[in-house]
Amino acid sequence: MMKIAKLLLHCPDKPGILAEVTDFITVNKGNIIYLDQYVDHVENIFFMRIEWELMDFLVPQEKIEDYFATLYAQKYEMNFRLYFSDTKPRMAIFPFHLFPITKETKEEQEKKEMELLAKHKITFIVLARYMQVISERMINAYPNRIINIHHSFLPAFVGAKPYHAAFERGVKIIGATSHYVTTELDAGPIIEQDVVHITHKDTVQDLVNKGKDLEKIVLSRAVQKHIERKVLAYKNKTVILN
Amino acid sequence: MMKIAKLLLHCPDKPGILAEVTDFITVNKGNIIYLDQYVDHVENIFFMRIEWELMDFLVPQEKIEDYFATLYAQKYEMNFRLYFSDTKPRMAIFPFHLFPITKETKEEQEKKEMELLAKHKITFIVLARYMQVISERMINAYPNRIINIHHSFLPAFVGAKPYHAAFERGVKIIGATSHYVTTELDAGPIIEQDVVHITHKDTVQDLVNKGKDLEKIVLSRAVQKHIERKVLAYKNKTVILN
Amino acid sequence: MMKIAKLLLHCPDKPGILAEVTDFITVNKGNIIYLDQYVDHVENIFFMRIEWELMDFLVPQEKIEDYFATLYAQKYEMNFRLYFSDTKPRMAIFPFHLFPITKETKEEQEKKEMELLAKHKITFIVLARYMQVISERMINAYPNRIINIHHSFLPAFVGAKPYHAAFERGVKIIGATSHYVTTELDAGPIIEQDVVHITHKDTVQDLVNKGKDLEKIVLSRAVQKHIERKVLAYKNKTVILN
Amino acid sequence: MMKIAKLLLHCPDKPGILAEVTDFITVNKGNIIYLDQYVDHVENIFFMRIEWELMDFLVPQEKIEDYFATLYAQKYEMNFRLYFSDTKPRMAIFPFHLFPITKETKEEQEKKEMELLAKHKITFIVLARYMQVISERMINAYPNRIINIHHSFLPAFVGAKPYHAAFERGVKIIGATSHYVTTELDAGPIIEQDVVHITHKDTVQDLVNKGKDLEKIVLSRAVQKHIERKVLAYKNKTVILN
Numbered sequence: 004m005m006k007i008a009k010l011l012l013h014c015p016d017k018p019g020i021l022a023e024v025t026d027f028i029t030v031n032k033g034n035i036i037y038l039d040q041y042v043d044h045v046e047n048i049f050f051m052r053i054e055w056e057l058m059d060f061l062v063p064q065e066k067i068e069d070y071f072a073t074l075y076a077q078k079y080e081m082n083f084r085l086y087f088s089d090t091k092p093r094m095a096i097f098p099f100h101l102f103p104i105t106k107e108t109k110e111e112q113e114k115k116e117m118e119l120l121a122k123h124k125i126t127f128i129v130l131a132r133y134m135q136v137i138s139e140r141m142i143n144a145y146p147n148r149i150i151n152i153h154h155s156f157l158p159a160f161v162g163a164k165p166y167h168a169a170f171e172r173g174v175k176i177i178g179a180t181s182h183y184v185t186t187e188l189d190a191g192p193i194i195e196q197d198v199v200h201i202t203h204k205d206t207v208q209d210l211v212n213k214g215k216d217l218e219k220i221v222l223s224r225a226v227q228k229h230i231e232r233k234v235l236a237y238k239n240k241t242v243i244l245n
Numbered sequence: 246m247m248k249i250a251k252l253l254l255h256c257p258d259k260p261g262i263l264a265e266v267t268d269f270i271t272v273n274k275g276n277i278i279y280l281d282q283y284v285d286h287v288e289n290i291f292f293m294r295i296e297w298e299l300m301d302f303l304v305p306q307e308k309i310e311d312y313f314a315t316l317y318a319q320k321y322e323m324n325f326r327l328y329f330s331d332t333k334p335r336m337a338i339f340p341f342h343l344f345p346i347t348k349e350t351k352e353e354q355e356k357k358e359m360e361l362l363a364k365h366k367i368t369f370i371v372l373a374r375y376m377q378v379i380s381e382r383m384i385n386a387y388p389n390r391i392i393n394i395h396h397s398f399l400p401a402f403v404g405a406k407p408y409h410a411a412f413e414r415g416v417k418i419i420g421a422t423s424h425y426v427t428t429e430l431d432a433g434p435i436i437e438q439d440v441v442h443i444t445h446k447d448t449v450q451d452l453v454n455k456g457k458d459l460e461k462i463v464l465s466r467a468v469q470k471h472i473e474r475k476v477l478a479y480k481n482k483t484v485i486l487n
Numbered sequence: 488m489m490k491i492a493k494l495l496l497h498c499p500d501k502p503g504i505l506a507e508v509t510d511f512i513t514v515n516k517g518n519i520i521y522l523d524q525y526v527d528h529v530e531n532i533f534f535m536r537i538e539w540e541l542m543d544f545l546v547p548q549e550k551i552e553d554y555f556a557t558l559y560a561q562k563y564e565m566n567f568r569l570y571f572s573d574t575k576p577r578m579a580i581f582p583f584h585l586f587p588i589t590k591e592t593k594e595e596q597e598k599k600e601m602e603l604l605a606k607h608k609i610t611f612i613v614l615a616r617y618m619q620v621i622s623e624r625m626i627n628a629y630p631n632r633i634i635n636i637h638h639s640f641l642p643a644f645v646g647a648k649p650y651h652a653a654f655e656r657g658v659k660i661i662g663a664t665s666h667y668v669t670t671e672l673d674a675g676p677i678i679e680q681d682v683v684h685i686t687h688k689d690t691v692q693d694l695v696n697k698g699k700d701l702e703k704i705v706l707s708r709a710v711q712k713h714i715e716r717k718v719l720a721y722k723n724k725t726v727i728l729n
Numbered sequence: 730m731m732k733i734a735k736l737l738l739h740c741p742d743k744p745g746i747l748a749e750v751t752d753f754i755t756v757n758k759g760n761i762i763y764l765d766q767y768v769d770h771v772e773n774i775f776f777m778r779i780e781w782e783l784m785d786f787l788v789p790q791e792k793i794e795d796y797f798a799t800l801y802a803q804k805y806e807m808n809f810r811l812y813f814s815d816t817k818p819r820m821a822i823f824p825f826h827l828f829p830i831t832k833e834t835k836e837e838q839e840k841k842e843m844e845l846l847a848k849h850k851i852t853f854i855v856l857a858r859y860m861q862v863i864s865e866r867m868i869n870a871y872p873n874r875i876i877n878i879h880h881s882f883l884p885a886f887v888g889a890k891p892y893h894a895a896f897e898r899g900v901k902i903i904g905a906t907s908h909y910v911t912t913e914l915d916a917g918p919i920i921e922q923d924v925v926h927i928t929h930k931d932t933v934q935d936l937v938n939k940g941k942d943l944e945k946i947v948l949s950r951a952v953q954k955h956i957e958r959k960v961l962a963y964k965n966k967t968v969i970l971n
Contacts, residue, residue: 021764022748022755029748038747040764041446158414159401172400173482175438176420196417198440203484204283204729220700240415242445245688263522264506264513271506280505282522446971458946487930525930642898643885656884657966659922660904680901682924687968688767724899726929 005088006057007036008067009232011244012075012083016042016049020079024053027074032059039244043237050235052244057087084232092230095125097133104135113138129226130184139186147192147236149184150229152222154214156180156198161189166210176200177210179217181225183236192236194225194243247330248299249278250309251474253486254317254325258284258291262321266295269316273303281486285479292477294486299329326474334472337367339375346377355380371468372426381428389434389478391426392471394464396456398422398440403431408452418442419452421459423467425478434478436467436485489572490541491520492551493716495728496559496567500526500533504563508537511558515545523728527721534719536728541571568716576714579609581617588619597622613710614668623670631676631720633668634713636706638698640664640682645673650694660684661694663701665709667720676720678709678727731814732783733762734793735958737970738801738809742768742775746805750779753800758785765970769963776961778970783813810958818956821851823859830861839864855952856910865912873918873962875910876955878948880940882906882924887915892936902926903936905943907951909962918962920951920969 014020021040028035033055040051062070068085075081102112120128127148130137137149155165156178169177178198185191197220199213228234228243235242256262263282270277275297282293304312310327317323344354362370369390372379379391397407398420411419420440427433439462441455470476470485477484498504505524512519517539524535546554552569559565586596604612611632614621621633639649640662653661662682669675681704683697712718712727719726740746747766754761759781766777788796794811801807828838846854853874856863863875881891882904895903904924911917923946925939954960954969961968 018760019755021761022751025748026752026755029745029752034744035747036768038764038766042762043445045448156398156401156418156420157416159398173435174399175435176398176440178398178418193415193417198418203285203482206287216700216704240445260518261513263519264509267506268510268513271503271510276502277505278526280522280524284520458942462942527929529932640882640885640902640904641900643882657919658883659919660882660924662882662902677899677901682902687769687966690771724929 007054007088008057009054009086011052011232011235012081013048013050013237014079014081016047020049028055031061041242050242086232092126093124095120095128097130113141137184142184142186147183150225151182151184152218153180153189154218157189166207170207170210177214179221181221192239192241194234194241195221197221249296249330250299251328252295253474253477254323255290255292255479256321256323258289262291270297274301283484292484328474334368335366337362337370339372355383379426384426384428389425392467393424393426394460395422395431396460399431408449412449412452419456421463423463434481434483436476436483437463439463491538491572492541493570494537495716495719496565497532497534497721498563498565500531504533512539517544525726534726570716576610577608579604579612581614597625621668626668626670631667634709635666635668636702637664637673638702641673650691654691654694661698663705665705676723676725678718678725679705681705733780733814734783735812736779736809737958737961738807739774739776739963740805740807742773746775754781757787767968776968812958818852819850821846821854823856839867863910868910868912873909876951877908877910878944879906879915880944883915892933896933896936903940905947907947918965918967920960920967921947923947
């Protein structure tokens with residue numbers, strides 16, 4: 004496999020950014036193999052995702068980040084993240100390790116969890132029916148790197164027992180939402196959503212069953228996009244670049 | 246066209262209801278052409294919708310309601326509604342007649358609207374972007390007979406400007422909901438919902454455009470079901486019988 | 488769990504069938520808990536599915552079939568199938584047992600498969616990527632009891648390599664179809680279909696990946712409906728009763 | 730409104746194309762506002778769509794095409810099309826003008842149609858239930874510029890009466906397909922497809938009714954993409970760039 008660099012960036016929109024970055028890569032013999040960009044004309048923000056092959060690239064891999072920081076970060080007030088195809092994202096799924104948590108032990112147990120995450124060099128976390136509210140400290144340690152699946156079409160039915168709430172309300176469609184965890188419950192940037200139709204005949208248990216497949220699909224699509232470095236969270240939304 | 250009777254009913258579930266009603270129709274030479282029933286096992290309520298041809302039916306059309314009331318209404322604590330295929334539902338769409346409404350004139354103007362509705366023997370009302378909150382008096386005069394289209398996936402984004410709210414929240418799907426109007430805003434029984442996928446590229450105006458088609462389709466499906474007498478509202482939900 | 492009888496039937500449509508059958512059940516103290524019927528007005532065929540509790544039913548369980556045959560089968564030219572909730576459907580999934588098949592050994596090996604099926608009292612068969620054409624003999628031994636999943640939106644892309652064919656044609660949507668196996672390839676009665684959207688960016692491998700989830704869901708929905716005795720195959724179509 | 734140039738191109742994939750084109754635009758003071766590219770790694774074809782503001786662009790508008798032809802067309806074996814935002818696409822919808830066509834008069838009448846199209850400077854044609862097969866001559870005069878809506882999920886149910894065919898086959902989903910017209914019937918590059926679920930209860934007329942909305946939506950989406958210059962037909966498929 005060819006070694007590839009993936010750059011995600013956003014900054015206030017100005018003429019010339021796109022050409023300047025692509026030109027820098029090309030004159031240094033990087034072969035651009037993918038580029039997607041998007042301008043939020045309301046907020047006036049430029050977003051870009053670009054991939055190039057590193058084989059003949061003149062800038063050594065370990066210096067690329069430094070070069071971009073020097074050349075563009077200040078000039079364009081640019082936020083950027085750089086990934087390499089030979090660095091695999093490392094995922095933790097809560098909680099295969101059992102950390103019994105009570106009100107009293109929560110702080111201590113979370114500390115142990117975080118040590119375990121650090122030891123395994125975890126880069127992002129997937130909450131699959133993790134029945135604890137994540138502490139602010141852990142969220143801040145993994146900003147836009149904790150992915151949750153909520154079994155409703157957010158922002159409808161925030162919080163516990165969304166299928167019961169959907170049943171009570173008599174909706175004709177149920178959904179699932181995958182989002183980054185922020186300190187506000189079920190309010191983080193949405194990565195992926197999907198729905199299925201239901202009828203008055205469906206019991207709460209039917210909703211649970213129908214939702215199960217949906218949850219898995221929506222979560223796996225979100226994780227897929229995350230590890231392909233296609234998701235750029237900005238304020239409370241995501242930009243999904245290709 | 247054959248003249249047809251359509252009976253919708255609900256009552257506490259007891260053995261024998263279905264057979265007793267179908268038997269009554271058949272021994273009186275009514276030809277049953279459609280039947281759908283449903284039991285809500287949580288609330289223990291039996292729902293049924295039945296259609297039969299009246300050609301050879303021994304009970305005169307104008308007496309059928311009375312017979313059902315006498316035979317079943319008390320025995321089974323039954324709520325029922327009877328329709329005939331030669332009685333067309335009459336629909337009013339607000340507001341083709343202009344009734345300028347201010348805070349001061351609202352009561353008086355609604356009175357005039359209701360006189361006009363009565364004069365035209367309106368049986369149900371469709372709110373197509375009617376920009377007024379309907380008064381309790383009008384709602385009570387047309388219980389489960391005022392159909393509204395709300396441009397969101399309820400219960401998400403209740404109230405004004407749902408597309409703006411959806412844009413702000415950064416959802417990946419928008420919806421439309423058609424429901425009966427009750428005194429609580431956007432909280433009446435849902436008849437029909439559907440959704441379309443959107444992306445970060447969609448502006449509020451794009452959402453409005455994408456939603457337009459959706460609203461029309463969802464509203465027309467709801468109206469279709471209503472005039473075919475397939476919708477049975479019970480508590481705050483609908484049962485859609487075939 | 489209450490013991491329940493489930494009756495599926497179809498016959499030429501005539502007045503009185505529905506009432507006569509429900510009346511028979513009710514006067515014999517069977518409590519009807521579900522009924523769905525449908526009339527095909529083009530073919531003039533009446534379809535019905537009815538469930539009732541057997542607890543107080545006056546006709547002994549083992550004689551019900553005989554009674555229905557005597558009372559209705561000839562009078563109404565009725566086809567019917569009777570199931571009881573305490574008789575579980577038994578499913579075989581091909582081919583967890585390995586029967587190496589060559590052109591020469593096919594007949595003999597299929598015979599062994601059928602002996603194994605008989606020994607385990609298999610009532611229906613699911614083909615999950617079974618790479619053999621089923622022989623006419625086996626199909627006739629399990630009429631409308633062999634369920635296949637075809638990875639396309641039939642009748643588009645019949646036969647081998649449907650994802651390759653879909654890719655070549657440049658469709659914007661791919662599908663999956665679950666159907667009963669008949670002697671004509673991929674032409675049996677369709678039980679369930681669903682689709683996902685794709686784009687020009689999707690490779691054949693992407694289609695395979697996107698299709699995988701879809702196939703599982705479509706197949707599991709079809710199997711679910713089959714074992715709940717909700718599927719009535721008639722000519723080359725299915726009627727799905729509730 | 731700012732005047733904008735829109736360039737669509739495709740050519741064999743080589744390193745440097747993207748950077749060279751974007752650099753050319755930027756050094757000549759064109760402000761790139763949108764870029765989407767895609768590489769077909771099977772066919773090894775590079776596709777790009779790029780938009781830039783012309784206000785300060787140093788190359789005069791009427792010479793841009795010539796410059797691109799000189800600089801890139803030969804070097805990269807590039808096919809490109811250039812559009813300007815002040816040149817509106819002109820659409821003809823068949824047949825608001827009545828040209829009665831018989832076997833004998835077809836050639837002559839099509840000639841008159843084409844004169845009318847030329848007179849009105851029509852750039853593309855929409856066939857909305859046009860009940861004639863378009864002649865090869867007319868197709869060649871408007872390559873990938875005649876948009877048809879076919880009321881099925883192509884390639885299923887090619888040709889006449891697709892709803893009847895779908896009904897006969899007993900499918901559980903019907904579709905609509907918008908495509909460019911080529912000389913082979915219903916086989917041109919697909920621009921847009923969508924589907925709706927149906928049941929055994931739906932008659933042919935129900936399919937027609939359900940399909941109507943779908944056809945309009947699928948056709949309008951295809952026309953929208955076409956006039957925004959987002960559709961690049963290549964061989965028998967479309968690449969939809971953003």
